[in-house]
Amino acid sequence: LWGLPILASDAISSVAYAGQEMLLVMLPVAGALAYDQLSLVSGAIIVLLLILTLSYRQTIEHYPNGGGAYIVAKDNLGTKAGVTAGAALCIDYILTVAVSISSGVEQITSAFTVLKPYTVIICIAMVLFLMIGNLRGIREASKLFGLPAYAFMIALLLLLIFGFAKIKGGYVAPEPTIKSLGEPITLILLLRAFSSGCTALTGVEAVSNAVPNFKSPSVKYAKTVLLLLSIIILVLFGGTSVLANMYHVVPGERAMLVLIAEQVFGHGFMYYYVTITTFIILIMAANTAYSGFPLLLAVMAKEGFVPRQLSMKGDRLSYSNGILFLSAVASGLIILFKANVTSLIGLYAIGVFISFTLSQAGMLRRWLKTRGKNWVPKAIVNGLGALATTLAVIIIAFTKFHQGAWVVIVLIPILIVLMFRVKRHYENIRKQLKVSQKTLDRADINNKVYTNRVIVPLSSVNKSSIRALKYGKTISPNVTAFCVATDEESAAKVQEKYNELGTPIPLIIKYNPYRKVVEPLLEFIESAEYEYKKGDIITVILPQFVVKRWWQRLLHNQTGRYVERKLLKHKHIVVAVMPLQLND
Amino acid sequence: LWGLPILASDAISSVAYAGQEMLLVMLPVAGALAYDQLSLVSGAIIVLLLILTLSYRQTIEHYPNGGGAYIVAKDNLGTKAGVTAGAALCIDYILTVAVSISSGVEQITSAFTVLKPYTVIICIAMVLFLMIGNLRGIREASKLFGLPAYAFMIALLLLLIFGFAKIKGGYVAPEPTIKSLGEPITLILLLRAFSSGCTALTGVEAVSNAVPNFKSPSVKYAKTVLLLLSIIILVLFGGTSVLANMYHVVPGERAMLVLIAEQVFGHGFMYYYVTITTFIILIMAANTAYSGFPLLLAVMAKEGFVPRQLSMKGDRLSYSNGILFLSAVASGLIILFKANVTSLIGLYAIGVFISFTLSQAGMLRRWLKTRGKNWVPKAIVNGLGALATTLAVIIIAFTKFHQGAWVVIVLIPILIVLMFRVKRHYENIRKQLKVSQKTLDRADINNKVYTNRVIVPLSSVNKSSIRALKYGKTISPNVTAFCVATDEESAAKVQEKYNELGTPIPLIIKYNPYRKVVEPLLEFIESAEYEYKKGDIITVILPQFVVKRWWQRLLHNQTGRYVERKLLKHKHIVVAVMPLQLND
Ligand SMILES: [K+]
Ligand SMILES: [K+]
Ligand SMILES: [K+]
Ligand SMILES: [K+]
Ligand SMILES: [K+]
Ligand SMILES: [K+]
The missing domain is CATH 1.20.1740.10 (Amino acid/polyamine transporter I)
Structure with missing residues (x-):
């Protein structure tokens, strides 16, 4: 028993x-x-x-x-x-x-x-x-x-x-x-x-x-x-x-x-x-x-x-x-x-x-x-x-109404409403994701219907950015390197080193006093300079440092996360996160 | 003044x-x-x-x-x-x-x-x-x-x-x-x-x-x-x-x-x-x-x-x-x-x-x-x-030693040590990322040196997974669809619907009672079945729902985040996050 x-x-x-x-x-x-x-x-x-x-x-x-x-x-x-x-x-x-x-x-x-x-x-x-x-x-x-x-x-x-x-x-x-x-x-x-x-x-x-x-x-x-x-x-x-x-x-x-x-x-x-x-x-x-x-x-x-x-x-x-x-x-x-x-x-x-x-x-x-x-x-x-x-x-x-039961009496209906709203949300999502038989038959996965273009943001020419550029080349013939600099001097430095790579991938340099990345990048994508065609997908490659100790994680990636979240609000942008393992 | x-x-x-x-x-x-x-x-x-x-x-x-x-x-x-x-x-x-x-x-x-x-x-x-x-x-x-x-x-x-x-x-x-x-x-x-x-x-x-x-x-x-x-x-x-x-x-x-x-x-x-x-x-x-x-x-x-x-x-x-x-x-x-x-x-x-x-x-x-x-x-x-x-x-x-000054006296050296450790960490990272002139010259970005292979995890055939498969096709000729099912019945359902897509992309189905994704996926990648060649990059495409209200965000993506973090611990895996905008 x-x-x-x-x-x-x-x-x-x-x-x-x-x-x-x-x-x-x-x-x-x-x-x-x-x-x-x-x-x-x-x-x-x-x-x-x-x-x-x-x-x-x-x-x-x-x-x-x-x-x-x-x-x-x-x-x-x-x-x-x-x-x-x-x-x-x-x-x-x-x-x-x-x-x-x-x-x-x-x-x-x-x-x-x-x-x-x-x-x-x-x-x-x-x-x-x-x-x-x-x-x-x-x-x-x-x-x-x-x-x-x-x-x-x-x-x-x-x-x-x-x-x-x-x-x-x-x-x-x-x-x-x-x-x-x-x-x-x-x-x-x-x-x-x-x-x-x-x-x-x-x-x-x-x-x-x-x-x-x-x-x-x-x-x-x-x-x-x-x-x-x-x-x-x-x-x-x-x-x-x-x-x-x-x-x-x-x-x-x-x-x-x-x-x-x-x-x-x-x-x-x-x-x-x-x-x-x-x-x-x-x-x-x-x-x-x-x-x-x-x-x-x-x-x-x-x-x-x-x-x-x-x-x-x-x-x-x-x-x-x-x-x-x-x-x-x-x-x-x-x-x-x-x-x-x-x-x-x-x-x-x-x-x-x-x-x-x-x-x-x-x-x-x-x-x-x-x-x-x-x-x-x-x-x-x-x-x-x-x-x-x-x-x-x-x-x-x-x-017990005045001794606290009112809290529960108020809370239960609120919980019920919340639960039904959650349910409704999931239902709506399910409906939106559902494919009809017709779409299923027409789903033409095998023919390329759009171009995939790649942007590689970089702050300097280093192992990480070279790796990202290589990967970009592998997944698309249309790659652009993108750098945000605070001033012309640092921009010139990056450009010089980039030239030594001897790659035909163009490097675009934009200026921002706070080194913000997202806003200049989105501006560039929307600008006539980039010639974005509706329907195309843009893949942005973000390196992510994989470090060994938990406290080191606090020293990195937060900016990356922030950039990722902001970029993903745009339905035509895919974010490819590329891990880079580091010692110490 | x-x-x-x-x-x-x-x-x-x-x-x-x-x-x-x-x-x-x-x-x-x-x-x-x-x-x-x-x-x-x-x-x-x-x-x-x-x-x-x-x-x-x-x-x-x-x-x-x-x-x-x-x-x-x-x-x-x-x-x-x-x-x-x-x-x-x-x-x-x-x-x-x-x-x-x-x-x-x-x-x-x-x-x-x-x-x-x-x-x-x-x-x-x-x-x-x-x-x-x-x-x-x-x-x-x-x-x-x-x-x-x-x-x-x-x-x-x-x-x-x-x-x-x-x-x-x-x-x-x-x-x-x-x-x-x-x-x-x-x-x-x-x-x-x-x-x-x-x-x-x-x-x-x-x-x-x-x-x-x-x-x-x-x-x-x-x-x-x-x-x-x-x-x-x-x-x-x-x-x-x-x-x-x-x-x-x-x-x-x-x-x-x-x-x-x-x-x-x-x-x-x-x-x-x-x-x-x-x-x-x-x-x-x-x-x-x-x-x-x-x-x-x-x-x-x-x-x-x-x-x-x-x-x-x-x-x-x-x-x-x-x-x-x-x-x-x-x-x-x-x-x-x-x-x-x-x-x-x-x-x-x-x-x-x-x-x-x-x-x-x-x-x-x-x-x-x-x-x-x-x-x-x-x-x-x-x-x-x-x-x-x-x-x-x-x-x-x-x-004031006994009235609290000792706390500060102890804390300041600790802070100094921490600050120098942070500095040392950044220095080490910088060194690891630095490219020598030789590597710079040899950096051969334009020739493909490895193959990019794509895996698209899916739980059912829906708009999101079709979109991911299409994208996968665009970035690589080598795409695999991957599904984790709890039992054979649900597996058969997915397989049937997948067949209607009429795509030559192979669908791999694995079983896990808790619908865990990461472990079966990593197992599959390491298995002989997948024929992974060292040096190749594997891109895993994860859809991410972009919802309109903040509370709806709590209902999604957590699993995606978890999967992403686990996968990125492996240096040969790139995670491509694909946004999908949803109403309500
Ligand atoms: K009792
Ligand atoms: K009790
Ligand atoms: K009880
Ligand atoms: K004073
Ligand atoms: K004071
Ligand atoms: K003060």
Whole structure:
């Protein structure tokens, strides 16, 4: 059952912040009254968890090749729904990194309070650590990832057992010292707590994405793992909520799990064991986003919704872009929100719940259309899932609107529009490149229809320019050498040396005080002197120095790049880049 | 006399921090005793100022085309001394920006204390403001720069007049509340204060750089301006030092000039006028570095000591690089030192004083060699200048070593080594490119000595690939089309469509699951199948989409760039980039 722990970190790590954030919604308003209501809201979350589990088990059954929300929504509800799910998931991945790392570091700074002022810096260091690890291919070592998950589960189980035992043994928790408004608990407050608690369910979708990774019979294994995972979340999330109630912990300055562990175990080994394993599982959770995000981008890039550079599955380069992007945006969020979990949580959950909704609604639609065996109960299960998650999305969007959810609500439509514009651009390009049967038949490649003329820009007569002139001669009978000089004196020098070459290739010299090349060259091409005939191609040969060390590259070629880019804006100019290898 | 205020901002703005930093060295140790010693140290600074002024007037006379330290040192003391002066000046420019902006913002936060927590952010905003302004060519409006300098001088003169009058009128300043060790004043403390005060002289060198900018007779005008400038500094620096003494101001939390203005004027118009004009003059001082630094880089780049991209004088591109570099490093310093003037001052002054020393020593050497008219008194003046500034460098390096001067002392040799390595690299390249007379005579450009073979990579048969094939045919009789497919099915599709073209150009299809192009292509070239003959050139034609909007560029070409870079590592491969213009 290695499949469980590897997939589990994202899902089970949420226990570290979901319950705590529920408390933090209620405590400042209601004070000690909050503890009693905590179990009520936790109960609602657990019901939602069970509905989602049943619903997702059906997705697994019918998408044995992996049923990510993007695929399920696109298959059953159409492209727009699929892209919406994709956009929502992109945001979910970014926030998974930001929230998990911030929460992980919060555990550490709660146990080692001297580190508190360095919270943001430690978080950024963790992002860099994951970034570099993933750029270098940490994923291959993923078998090892099972251990921390077990270590964390054991830690929390021991915390629960000893925690309950201590209370049974007569321990009385100190009265909480809460500054609160002492107001009664309102429905809106409960709903806000519920919204925070919904983060407990983030990550359960991972199992349905990963069905093909399970050993055969993979569908059966995946369904079992999902069920097990739900039970674990139920026990750990429910258990820690009850403990928080019993021990009257007041999170805020320090993390809830660390505070409970402190009361249960004192400052002994188990206290640090709980802290460290919680930290590690949260970093692992962030790491799952590092493998999931580039995969999602690759799938969407294949269909043209995101830049094609991200499409080459398995290719280092494309993975790197996704990893760098994820790290940059997550770091930005961490800095912006000062690594404060409570602030970040306002943006979280909504993304993944939108994808839950679309995925369940897609399954419902599927049953209504196909009407296969037993379709009615199946439709009811997925329908219930869709309904419950829709409700959750509305509640989260409404109650967390001012706490950051508005950013996501604004961002998702923007992302969708961008994705469709990218798609449209690729479509347009495809159409422009497409050749009709007629053009294909008429395509007369073998007869020369135009002349190729060559221009060799040079600043002095040296090995590089001689090589370029030779190459020019090889590809065209019509070659011109072109030199930009600052003054007549230097021009005369070049001309003299050029004459010694004894070639009939004409040398054109133009003057520019700043030795700019592009403008005089384009002017010359357009001038009557050059006698350019429409339709002809002009090949400009640019030498490029290939040097051995990276810092030497900074000393060259920039001008060449600039010239190349400027020249290529003209459709009749081909730039031939000629490498010249140099020592030192 | 517009020349005065434009050049003056750098020099006269130092009044805002030099006296204050002298006080801040002595107050915490000696307490109220410090005030009496202030004028002693200020006197020493003023003597140094007078020596420097006399010495620099001779430089102006003999370098009517601009006698920057780099040029004077290189001319008279050799390349090493010149590069040392150049490296020292680079550091001076960076610190001028960091110190001036930090001090400028300190004035503002001293008058508007609510802004204090945002100090660093405001400083970075000012750096960005100057950066953008200079990238867009603020320099052309430099005539306007005269006004703030006059406004600042008037502000300080009024402050001096009313300040002295108020004391004469019987005003008794409140006793300072200083927490100090109450220790006696030692020589080392005086020397440390002297080192801080030396920053009062930073910026006077600007006049000698700018001689050709003065209207004719420029030497005469430049000498007058330098003298005037020295007198202004003398009056303002000396005067504010005496006022600080009389009013017992305690800088630290708030800036000295603002504190004096508060006591003299109360919170009226003049208080804000002094604050704002001081702020503006300091920002202008930072701005002078923005025009000076790229110029210095351009001069050094011309001789190959810094990357050649910075050498094109008057070219936007090269200026931009210098401006961006200056902004980045100055911002880094501001963040690192939290915009604290006292921390930054430890790094300042040493750079410019090294360049002072080299410049004066260069002049001395000049007199000893040339022995022109009146050489003995001239040598004595410059010798005195060299001696005094050498002494200052030693004092600053010694007393400020632990306050940051060590960074500069370590950095300057590193910069010098780097500059010489860059130079050596360019020299090596030049030698490798140089053609001897023999090669020149033998250079047989007109006879074809090798065959040019063409490879056209394509992913499908479309307008772009047809165009590339046509071009290939034009430049060589030996063309091969090359396609990388993921599977046989897609390969068959391409092959079928290619056959319809009816061209004898052979199509080679290779397989790669990730559609990588470079590796299969290089493998193919090296394989026996291709029959590559040593010495032949292979031209690979890569299409490049030219799109209309900037964001569309992100959707293309990255792969092309990557392929191009990889291919160009092989000296027998030329990459011909063929533009293809696309709509939308
Ligand atoms: K979870
Ligand atoms: K999660
Ligand atoms: K997640
Ligand atoms: K000065
Ligand atoms: K200055
Ligand atoms: K300066």
